[in-house]
Amino acid sequence: MADSSFIVLLFQLFKSNLVLIVFTFIIKHLLRNKYGSGISHIPGPSLAAWTDLWRVNNVRKGKSHMTMIELHKKYGKLVRTAPNVIDVSDAAEIPKIYDIKGAFYLILSVLWKGKAQMSLFSSRDQVYHRELKRKAGNMYSMTSLLEMEDSIDECTALFVKILGELADKGEAMDLGAWLQYYAFDVIGEISFNKKFGFLEKGGDLDDMMATIDGILFYSTVIGQVPYLHPFLLGNPLLPVFVPQVESWNHVVNFTVQAMKARSDSGSPKKETSKDMLSRCLSANLSEDDILILLSTNVFAGSDTTAIALRSTIYHLLKNPSCLSTVLEELDANSHRLSSFITYKESKDYLPYMNAALKEGMRVHPSVGLLLERYVPKGGATICGAYIPEGTTVGINAWTVHFDEKVFEDPESFRPERWLTRDEKKLAEMEKSFFSFGAGSR
Numbered sequence: 001m002a003d004s005s006f007i008v009l010l011f012q013l014f015k016s017n018l019v020l021i022v023f024t025f026i027i028k029h030l031l032r033n034k035y036g037s038g039i040s041h042i043p044g045p046s047l048a049a050w051t052d053l054w055r056v057n058n059v060r061k062g063k064s065h066m067t068m069i070e071l072h073k074k075y076g077k078l079v080r081t082a083p084n085v086i087d088v089s090d091a092a093e094i095p096k097i098y099d100i101k102g103a104f105y106l107i108l109s110v111l112w113k114g115k116a117q118m119s120l121f122s123s124r125d126q127v128y129h130r131e132l133k134r135k136a137g138n139m140y141s142m143t144s145l146l147e148m149e150d151s152i153d154e155c156t157a158l159f160v161k162i163l164g165e166l167a168d169k170g171e172a173m174d175l176g177a178w179l180q181y182y183a184f185d186v187i188g189e190i191s192f193n194k195k196f197g198f199l200e201k202g203g204d205l206d207d208m209m210a211t212i213d214g215i216l217f218y219s220t221v222i223g224q225v226p227y228l229h230p231f232l233l234g235n236p237l238l239p240v241f242v243p244q245v246e247s248w249n250h251v252v253n254f255t256v257q258a259m260k261a262r263s264d265s266g267s268p269k270k271e272t273s274k275d276m277l278s279r280c281l282s283a284n285l286s287e288d289d290i291l292i293l294l295s296t297n298v299f300a301g302s303d304t305t306a307i308a309l310r311s312t313i314y315h316l317l318k319n320p321s322c323l324s325t326v327l328e329e330l331d332a333n334s335h336r337l338s339s340f341i342t343y344k345e346s347k348d349y350l351p352y353m354n355a356a357l358k359e360g361m362r363v364h365p366s367v368g369l370l371l372e373r374y375v376p377k378g379g380a381t382i383c384g385a386y387i388p389e390g391t392t393v394g395i396n397a398w399t400v401h402f403d404e405k406v407f408e409d410p411e412s413f414r415p416e417r418w419l420t421r422d423e424k425k426l427a428e429m430e431k432s433f434f435s436f437g438a439g440s441r
Contacts, residue, residue: 037084038388044071044080055082055224065368065398072399077383082224085392087370089399090383091406091432097373097382097393098438139279139293146343147274151189153340155182158199175313178202180209180306187301191294192258193275208250212303220369251298255291304366308435312360315413322415326353355415361435363413365397371437397434406432 040049048054058064058081071079072089079087088097138144159182166173181198184205188196198205222229230236262277276297280290316323330337333349346354372394379388387393402410406428407417420426 037391039080039084039086039391042078042080042086042385042387043075048081049083052082052225055085056221059224059369060221065365065396068396068399069402078385081370082392084390085370085372086382086387087399088382088393088395089403091395091400091403091434093382094395094431094434094438096380097395098371139276144274144279145190148190149342151193151275152186155185155189155195155199156340158185158195162199162202176306176310179309179313180302183305183309184208184298184302186305187298189275191276191297192255192262193273193277194258196254206250206254208254208298211250212299215299216303223369252291252295255295255298258294259287259290307364307366308357308361311364312357315360315363316356319413322356322413325415326356329353351419352415355418358418358433359413359415362401362407362433363411365401365435367435367437368396368398370394370396395434397437400432400434403432 045054058067068079068081068087068089071081072087077088077090079089081087159178163173163178178199181202184198185195188194196205196208198209204210218233222232258277262281276294277290280293285293316326329350329352336349337345341350372392375382375387375389375391375393377389379386381387382393401407404410417429418426
């Protein structure tokens, strides 16, 4: 009887003090966030030091890249954006930072056969990455890509034909959308020797664009709080209780179908075709590795390519003098250019057009998020400040591309900046050009 009374008393005490216990736990957690990570000396928004919610909300609003530019103007090269995250805006720190990937990249893995599959892009396993790169890395070499120019030309010819037909009809069109259809079909050709069919349809196909948009939004937001991913789409039990979850990814579905079609045909193009599926088969990669590599091609290549094209064309149209210079350069060299200009011809004869493309990627990088890395064991000194091991650090392309000390008048679209004869200045700008990220992984 006495024992039961004691238990009842304990329960009543716990119940009456539950609010106080929860409040104490929250305060302890917040104080640990603020002061326990060893980076309280790094400036940033007040709320960001206490909770990840500031970072989540900043990204959710879709303007985080512009916010970070302003924050670096206010606080300097190091800005604390979460209890354990530092945003760096100094291109000189790129070689030091870009080594091991952070937890954000786990969210970008492909779900297949009931578990997350790592790729060249998302893997944090150095041994696996090294082995996969040894087998497949040659596919992404410039030599390999140039062998696929004819396939890209086929897509370009179809795109130009469609644009002509729309122009003849006098119909208004969303060029931004059509550039994405074009980018998708180009990725299809170089990956599978087969267009997806976006250009012919003139719209989304099998919800692939919608799928990528959804995955990118999820990755963008949840990537700021990656520890929640195992409880959401990264839950290992999700495929068990919701088996159809894998079929939601239409990009993976297309990749599986393309692999099956090639297998059923006996792979007659294996030895002669230059597409990446053929190269994967020739390299004797496993079915899983092929699926992951080619799915990643579509995810990583289609959207980023479309953004680069949109940005360049948009800024040329907004700057008529730049557009005129591009057209004059094309006219002046028309006698030595192919119907569809080759990469070599563009490098040899079209310096201004190349500069315009690079400037388009500078003023609007395809990725507007921090490319995260972990500070290794022993810590590191970044921009003169000691950062303890385990801290997440990284660089956002937007912040280094809009650094006024490197790019004069950074808001302006000025292709000629890349044609300067000042070799020291050009080297400084090249070092700060971060559209393609950095590091081996």
